[in-house]
Amino acid sequence: xxxxxxxxxxxxxxxxxxxxxxxxxxxxxxxxxxxxxxxxxxxxxxxxxxxxxxxxxxxxxxxxxxxxxxxxxxxxxxxxxxxxxxxxxxxxxxxxxxxxxxxxxxxxxxxxxxxxxxxxxxxxxxxxxxxxxxxxxxxxxxxxxxxxxxxxxxxxxxxxxxxxxxxxxxxxxxxxxxxxxxxxxxxxxxxxxxxxxxxxxxxxxxxxxxxxxxxxxxxxxxxxxxxxxxxxxxxxxxxxxxxxxxxxxxxxxxxxxxxxxxxxxxxxxxxxxxxxxxxxxxxxxxxxxxxxxxxxxxxxxxxxxxxxxxxxxxxxxxxxxxxxxxxxxx
Amino acid sequence: xxxxxxxxxxxxxxxxxxxxxxxxxxxxxxxxxxxxxxxxxxxxxxxxxxxxxxxxxxxxxxxxxxxxxxxxxxxxxxxxxxxxxxxxxxxxxxxxxxxxxxxxxxxxxxxxxxxxxxxxxxxxxxxxxxxxxxxxxxxxxxxxxxxxxxxxxxxxxxxxxxxxxxxxxxxxxxxxxxxxxxxxxxxxxxxxxxxxxxxxxxxxxxxxxxxxxxxxxxxxxxxxxxxxxxxxxxxxxxxxxxxxxxxxxxxxxxxxxxxxxxxxxxxxxxxxxxxxxxxxxxxxxxxxxxxxxxxxxxxxxxxxxxxxxxxxxxxxxxxxxxxxxxxxxxxxxxxxxxxxxxxxxxxxxxxxxxxxxxxxxxxxxxxxxxxxxxxxxxxxxxxxxxxxxxxxxxxxxxxxxxxxxxxxxxxxxxxxxxxxxxxxxxxxxxxxx
Numbered sequence: 001x002x003x004x005x006x007x008x009x010x011x012x013x014x015x016x017x018x019x020x021x022x023x024x025x026x027x028x029x030x031x032x033x034x035x036x037x038x039x040x041x042x043x044x045x046x047x048x049x050x051x052x053x054x055x056x057x058x059x060x061x062x063x064x065x066x067x068x069x070x071x072x073x074x075x076x077x078x079x080x081x082x083x084x085x086x087x088x089x090x091x092x093x094x095x096x097x098x099x100x101x102x103x104x105x106x107x108x109x110x111x112x113x114x115x116x117x118x119x120x121x122x123x124x125x126x127x128x129x130x131x132x133x134x135x136x137x138x139x140x141x142x143x144x145x146x147x148x149x150x151x152x153x154x155x156x157x158x159x160x161x162x163x164x165x166x167x168x169x170x171x172x173x174x175x176x177x178x179x180x181x182x183x184x185x186x187x188x189x190x191x192x193x194x195x196x197x198x199x200x201x202x203x204x205x206x207x208x209x210x211x212x213x214x215x216x217x218x219x220x221x222x223x224x225x226x227x228x229x230x231x232x233x234x235x236x237x238x239x240x241x242x243x244x245x246x247x248x249x250x251x252x253x254x255x256x257x258x259x260x261x262x263x264x265x266x267x268x269x270x271x272x273x274x275x276x277x278x279x280x281x282x283x284x285x286x287x288x289x290x291x292x293x294x295x296x297x298x299x300x301x302x303x304x305x306x307x308x309x310x311x312x313x314x315x316x317x318x319x320x321x322x323x324x325x326x327x328x329x330x
Numbered sequence: 331x332x333x334x335x336x337x338x339x340x341x342x343x344x345x346x347x348x349x350x351x352x353x354x355x356x357x358x359x360x361x362x363x364x365x366x367x368x369x370x371x372x373x374x375x376x377x378x379x380x381x382x383x384x385x386x387x388x389x390x391x392x393x394x395x396x397x398x399x400x401x402x403x404x405x406x407x408x409x410x411x412x413x414x415x416x417x418x419x420x421x422x423x424x425x426x427x428x429x430x431x432x433x434x435x436x437x438x439x440x441x442x443x444x445x446x447x448x449x450x451x452x453x454x455x456x457x458x459x460x461x462x463x464x465x466x467x468x469x470x471x472x473x474x475x476x477x478x479x480x481x482x483x484x485x486x487x488x489x490x491x492x493x494x495x496x497x498x499x500x501x502x503x504x505x506x507x508x509x510x511x512x513x514x515x516x517x518x519x520x521x522x523x524x525x526x527x528x529x530x531x532x533x534x535x536x537x538x539x540x541x542x543x544x545x546x547x548x549x550x551x552x553x554x555x556x557x558x559x560x561x562x563x564x565x566x567x568x569x570x571x572x573x574x575x576x577x578x579x580x581x582x583x584x585x586x587x588x589x590x591x592x593x594x595x596x597x598x599x600x601x602x603x604x605x606x607x608x609x610x611x612x613x614x615x616x617x618x619x620x621x622x623x624x625x626x627x628x629x630x631x632x633x634x635x636x637x638x639x640x641x642x643x644x645x646x647x648x649x650x651x652x653x654x655x656x657x658x659x660x661x662x663x664x665x666x667x668x669x670x671x672x673x674x675x676x677x678x679x680x681x682x683x684x685x686x687x688x689x690x691x692x693x694x695x696x697x698x699x700x701x702x703x704x705x706x707x708x709x710x711x712x713x714x715x716x717x718x719x720x721x722x723x724x725x726x727x728x729x730x731x732x733x734x735x736x737x738x739x740x741x742x743x744x745x746x747x748x749x750x751x752x753x754x755x756x757x758x759x760x761x762x763x
Contacts, residue, residue, distance in 0.1 A: 043608075046567040049552040050552060077596040079555065080594070081557050081563075081610075082555050196700045197435075198700065198702045200702060202709035203709065
């Protein structure tokens with residue numbers, strides 16, 4: 001996306017804005033200090049603007065989850081009164097929860113964002129699914145390869161992602177501007193130093209960067225921001241009675257016909273919610289009573305388990321997130 | 331007291347930094363049970379005691395295999411009193427650049443030292459880098475006190491050594507055992523002679539002066555937003571100071587003044603804004619302002635030459651015959667440096683830029699006094715700099731060779747003909763900009 005495209009963008013329609021006066025606008029002139037959420041917001045906006053200033057064709061990876069919702073709101077803020085000057089890219093494995101896809105189509109249309117949906121159709125036609133080829137290969141084909149193909153097809157030189165450093169230990173090491181070679185791969189041992197707020201956006205032809213504006217946010221920060229900003233999120237995050245099977249510590253929703261029932265398993269109604277959204281066969285729900293954002297925050301403060309615990313794909317081998325990232329996964 | 335504290339840790343390899351951080355995270359319950367479980371499983375493959383806390387922070391496979399920290403890792407934890415962002419930085423000398431990275435945004439440095447070994451070369455080096463990067467508050471965490479029987483004399487010798495090393499800093503020595511938790515979260519009864527607060531108590535209560543909002547207004551323009559014909563706004567982050575509609579600001583480097591008419595945000599127009607907010611400013615006059623220009627109140631330095639402390643972070647030495655890219659705030663220019671630097675070398679140098687920079691002394695303003703150097707051949711972030719003093723324009727002019735001299739020198743000093751052609755082409759492109 002070039003600067004000229006921003007200049008030509010139309011301003012947002014008034015009804016797309018949240019009408020309520022935000023805490024930012026209400027803030028009294030003194031004392032001149034930001035609370036930590038507003039400081040994080042300002043940092044993320046700065047990062048997004050640097051990308052748009054220094055790259056030709058940015059794109060935002062849109063995974064439909066809570067972090068993506070926050071990224072979208074930050075992008076709206078960063079370029080106001082213009083519209084978001086880059087498209088959103090959803091890498092659709094076709095195994096996402098139905099409610100995620102419904103939310104995606106409704107919300108992106110509502111805010112007037114440009115959405116690209118990409119699926120590795122060849123792999124789907126070949127019958128790729130986690131129980132047939134294993135989770136590593138399934139992720140490799142439907143997420144990593146699909147993502148790299150979509151980035152190449154779009155000629156994107158910068159891709160925003162919602163990953164946070166507090167999520168997983170290899171992500172804790174990643175830069176805000178994270179260089180990828182021509183094959184989309186990450187070299188964690190040779191990262192560029194990143195000092196102050198000075199981001200090095202120089203890439204060679206073919207190379208690209210992944211950009212993580214939420215690097216310094218924690219899971220609680222994301223939820224508190226969603227609460228303060230009243231950001232719409234997928235209803236799967238809220239507790240309600242859902243039909244699931246109990247599998248180990250996870251509750252699995254049987255949305256895909258190929259998910260097998262193991263011996264002794266039977267579908268049952270359990271009040272639960274998703275803490276992290278992924279593909280329905282590989283993402284477990286947790287028992288929960290939290291049906292509002294404030295209740296989710298309360299629950300998080302009390303919990304003893306990390307949000308990615310029920311993401312099967314993080315645990316399929318030692319250092320599995322790092323390996324996926326090196327290959328080009330987010 | 332600020333609600334957010336940024337910390338960096340430093341020290342020699344094996345002094346136990348990662349263990350200390352693992353302990354802080356574990357004891358402040360920032361580590362979840364499943365993460366603890368995966369660490370317990372991994373610990374069985376190694377020889378570091380019951381729970382190897384460093385496995386929380388050593389996120390890369392190579393680090394876990396070699397048992398060392400290679401890259402800076404960021405960790406987040408909170409207590410009832412404060413939120414913390416902690417940069418865990420490597421001890422090995424070859425990763426000094428990551429130490430500088432961690433220190434660049436930190437308010438407080440925690441220097442770890444092994445009680446058995448005292449102050450070592452690497453400790454001195456890290457203390458110096460942290461001080462150079464503007465940190466004034468230091469915790470000297472004398473670790474592994476259990477291995478010297480909590481000997482007060484050992485602790486005091488090390489404290490004195492650091493006091494000599496950092497005469498102009500605020501030092502807070504604390505005797506700890508990261509492995510066993512002494513004086514990390516709570517005071518230890520094994521050091522009855524030590525009556526100061528524990529490490530966490532200190533971090534929760536230390537007052538750091540980063541009130542940038544009280545400093546002169548500095549607003550580097552990131553983007554010019556022109557969504558419609560009747561709107562033209564300058565998007566950027568306020569690096570320091572406060573601004574309100576009606577304020578007269580100067581646009582640098584043009585030096586033209588104008589008045590701010592609106593502070594535009596998605597949440598509505600603001601009556602006042604301050605650092606570190608990201609906003610969009612609309613001004614009264616139709617003057618030429620673009621990315622890299624700075625809107626300011628008061629007088630920043632505007633110059634093409636200055637003295638800077640430079641940390642070199644690239645294996646390829648800094649070659650004074652070459653031209654580097656210099657990024658400072660939102661402005662990227664080409665620059666020449668008047669001396670050679672080797673990897674990990676820290677020294678002062680004179681920098682001459684192709685176009686003027688708008689800056690403050692680093693000691694006055696970290697955000698406008700800092701820059702990075704990028705090697706245009708590799709695009710690697712090869713150096714980091716802190717501006718010490720503006721050289722007068724006269725000095726800058728005097729040391730600036732003519733364009734022809736520069737091109738001739740570039741061609742002469744290139745290793746191969748192809749390099750010479752590339753270097754001259756780059757320099758010409760820059761001249762024609």
